[in-house]
Amino acid sequence: MAWNEPxxxxxxxxxxxxxxxxxKIFKDLSxxxxxxxxxxGKSSSNGSGAASSKGSKAFFIGGIVVxxxxxxxxxxxxVAPAEKGVVLQFxxxxxxxxxGPHWVPRFIQSEQTVNVQxxxxxxxxxxxxxxxxxxxxxxxxxxxxxSNARNYLFNVNNPxxxxxxxxxxxxxxxxxxxxxxxxxxxxxxxxxxxxxxQLQKILKLYNPGIEITxxxxxxxxxxxxVKAAFDDAIKAQEDEQRYQNQAEAYAxxxxxxxxxxxxxxxxxxNAYQQQVILQAEGNxxxxxxxxxxxxxxxxxxxxxxxxxxxxxxxxxxxxxFIDTKGSNNLLYLPFxxxxxxxxxxxxxxxxxxxxxxxxILNSADSTGDAQQAVSQNANPDSVVGTRGExx
Numbered sequence: 001m002a003w004n005e006p007x008x009x010x011x012x013x014x015x016x017x018x019x020x021x022x023x024k025i026f027k028d029l030s031x032x033x034x035x036x037x038x039x040x041g042k043s044s045s046n047g048s049g050a051a052s053s054k055g056s057k058a059f060f061i062g063g064i065v066v067x068x069x070x071x072x073x074x075x076x077x078x079v080a081p082a083e084k085g086v087v088l089q090f091x092x093x094x095x096x097x098x099x100g101p102h103w104v105p106r107f108i109q110s111e112q113t114v115n116v117q118x119x120x121x122x123x124x125x126x127x128x129x130x131x132x133x134x135x136x137x138x139x140x141x142x143x144x145x146x147s148n149a150r151n152y153l154f155n156v157n158n159p160x161x162x163x164x165x166x167x168x169x170x171x172x173x174x175x176x177x178x179x180x181x182x183x184x185x186x187x188x189x190x191x192x193x194x195x196x197x198q199l200q201k202i203l204k205l206y207n208p209g210i211e212i213t214x215x216x217x218x219x220x221x222x223x224x225x226v227k228a229a230f231d232d233a234i235k236a237q238e239d240e241q242r243y244q245n246q247a248e249a250y251a252x253x254x255x256x257x258x259x260x261x262x263x264x265x266x267x268x269x270n271a272y273q274q275q276v277i278l279q280a281e282g283n284x285x286x287x288x289x290x291x292x293x294x295x296x297x298x299x300x301x302x303x304x305x306x307x308x309x310x311x312x313x314x315x316x317x318x319x320x321f322i323d324t325k326g327s328n329n330l331l332y333l334p335f336x337x338x339x340x341x342x343x344x345x346x347x348x349x350x351x352x353x354x355x356x357x358x359x360i361l362n363s364a365d366s367t368g369d370a371q372q373a374v375s376q377n378a379n380p381d382s383v384v385g386t387r388g389e390x391x
Contacts, residue, residue, distance in 0.1 A: 075106045082117040084149040096149055114149040119213060122160070124167045127223065134180040135226075139218035140195060142167055144210050151209030159208040166206075170198035183220045185237055192217040 078101050079085040085097040089109045097111075104111055125139040144163065146152045156162045174194045175183070183191060196215040203210060222230030294301040314320065322331035 071106055072103075075104045075109075077102055077104070077111050077113075079113055080115075082115050083113045084116050086112045086114065086149050086153055088112070093150055093154060112153060114146055114152060116146045116149060119143055119145050122163060122167065124164065124171065125218075126168065126171075128172055128175040130175055130180045130183060131177055132179045135223055136175075136180065136183060137221040137223060138171060138175060138183070140167065140171055141216040141218065142199070142212060143214040143216075144212050146209055147211035148207075148209035151207050153209075156206055156208045159210055162206055162208050163203070163210055166199055166202040167195075170195050170202055173198060181237065184234060185241070188217055188219075 077085070079097060079099045081099045083099060085099075085102060087094045087097060087102075087104055087109055088111070091110075094109060102111070120143070122142045122144065123139065124142070125137065127135055128138050129135055142163070152159050174191055178187060178191055178194075181187070192215055195217065196212065199212055199215065203212065221227075290301065290305070318334075318336040320333040320335065322333065324331065
């Protein structure tokens with residue numbers, strides 16, 4: 001083999017065509033790093049080893065500084081105002097942080113953010129059997145939000161799926177205790193409230209960190225196979241409700257009037273009762289007064305009572321017949337015709353009639369001739385005639 005054969009070393013051990021020496025590579029790298037840090041490499045052979053050692057140390061330190069800076073910056077995270085941050089240390093829950101900038105040591109701790117103010121909606125629809133053995137299509141819409149970020153992330157495997165299963169369970173339980181009429185008419189609000197309460201109880205057992213904000217029950221529908229009969233039943237129920245409303249409106253208009261009339265009749269009856277009682281008491285008082293006067297003067301009282309009775313009777317009479325004593329003549333006094341002949345003269349009152357009658361009777365007694373007394377006070381044509389002898 002020749003001495004200078006390719007791939008073989010020469011007398012001083014150098015390789016002409018082989019890979020560059022490792023020392024030279026480090027030297028070039030050290031010169032470049034020294035230039036970056038403001039230092040120039042030495043060309044003398046005495047300082048080349050020291051410069052290479054210093055350049056390697058500076059490169060190592062600079063790399064560590066850059067890595068530390070990157071590590072520090074990678075641990076900075078910002079939590080939005082509507083979110084909560086959950087910090088994990090080696091994969092285990094460590095703490096919950098509020099909105100704002102935060103820092104965690106990367107590779108030791110990590111973070112997850114959860115929106116706790118967002119309102120999410122979940123809908124569920126299925127055919128269910130009611131208490132009275134009717135099948136209906138029921139749909140419910142549930143609105144919820146995350147109330148506890150830790151429980152939402154770690155208490156259950158899939159919170160959304162758990163909520164769906166809890167909704168189905170609560171709705172089926174409530175529908176099993178409700179009749180078809182209640183689901184279709186006035187019981188919908190009760191069903192909705194029952195589903196809301198039952199769903200809260202179920203979620204409280206599992207504690208998934210979800211808060212139910214509202215439950216909306218959609219109108220129930222019949223399956224397609226019985227839709228026609230179902231619509232007829234709904235129409236009949238609506239007609240029933242309408243007739244009830246009309247009847248209640250009519251009752252509200254009639255009952256107050258009847259009650260007012262009843263109160264008026266009762267008040268009138270009470271007033272009449274008081275009137276009768278007062279009149280009776282007045283009659284009793286008048287009778288007692290008359291009785292006292294009668295005991296003191298019986299004849300005078302009898303005469304006065306007789307005159308008062310005659311005055312009451314004659315006041316209401318317009319035609320008077322007089323049977324004169326000791327004569328067979330019958331006098332007829334038509335006061336209505338006498339008043340008519342008076343024309344526009346003032347009509348006499350009952351007291352005037354009695355006064356005229358008294359004057360006529362007194363005149364008849366004084367003269368003894370009743371017809372002459374009548375002729376002095378009335379038109380002779382007013383005397384109708386005489387009668388025969390009295391039996």
